Amino acid sequence: MxxxxxxxxxxxxxxxxxxxxxxxxxxxxxxxxxxxxxxxxxxxxxxxxxxxxxxxxxxxxxxxxxxxxxxxxxxxxxxxxxNLGANASISPELQKALDAQGGKDKLVADLKATALSGPGWALLTRNRRDGKLHTYFIAEHHLGLPIEQDLLLVLDSWEHAFMVDYGIKRPDYINAFNENINWAEVSKRFAR
CATH class of the missing domain: 1.10.287 (Helix Hairpins)
Structure with missing residues (x-):
C-alpha cells in the first residue's frame, strides 16, 4: 500500500x-x-x-x-x-487535564521552552502510564520518541518550518504557532 x-x-x-x-x-x-x-x-x-x-x-x-x-x-x-487552525475550543475533559497541571498557559509556555531546546520536535502528550500531560523534545524523527504516549500537540521546530517567514527568529515563529493552535483537534486527540 x-x-x-x-x-x-x-x-x-x-x-x-x-x-x-x-x-x-x-x-x-x-x-x-x-x-x-x-x-x-x-x-x-x-x-x-x-x-x-x-x-x-x-x-x-x-x-x-x-x-x-x-x-x-x-x-x-x-x-x-x-493541529494548526486557530480554534480555541477546548473540550471540558482536556481543560480539566490542563488545569490539573497548572493550566493551558503554563503547558503552552513549557511547550515553547521545549521547542527552543533545539531544532527538532516539541510534543505535548498524555502519558499512558501516569495519565498526566507531558512535553517532550525529540531531536530527530526517529530518536527519543517516548513510548506509551498519546501525541496531542505537535510543534515542528526545525528551521524549515519557519525560515522563510522568520529567518533565525525561532521564538517569533513559536509565538505565531501558539496563536494558531487548533485546540479542537487537540481535544479530539485527547478524547481518543
Missing part, C-alpha cells in the same frame, strides 16, 4: 496568522518528500534480502534504519499541520 500525502492547502490564503503561503508551500513540499521516501523504502524492503543483516552494512539494514525517519517524518508533519 502506498501512502498518499494529504492536502493542507486550506491553511493557506491567510488562514494562519504569521504563516505566509510561501512558507507553507515549502513545508508542504518537504512533507510530501517524506511520504515519497517512505513509499520508496517500503517498496525496496519488500524486495530486500533480509537473510544477512549486519550492523556495519547491508541494504536491508540501512533501509530498516531509515524507515522510521521517513515514517515519523511523514506522520509527525500530518499531526503538525492538522
Amino acid at each position: 502506498a501512502y498518499e500525502p494529504k492536502n493542507y492547502d486550506h491553511l493557506k490564503g491567510g488562514a494562519l496568522k504569521g504563516f505566509s503561503d510561501s512558507q507553507l508551500d515549502q513545508h508542504f513540499t518537504l512533507y510530501k518528500g517524506y511520504v515519497a521516501k517512505l513509499n520508496e523504502i517500503e517498496s525496496k524492503l519488500a524486495e530486500a534480502d533480509n537473510t544477512k543483516p549486519n550492523y556495519s552494512f547491508s541494504e536491508y539494514t540501512e533501509l530498516k534504519r531509515r524507515e522510521a525517519v521517513a515514517f515519523n517524518g511523514s506522520f509527525l508533519h500530518e499531526l503538525y499541520f492538522e
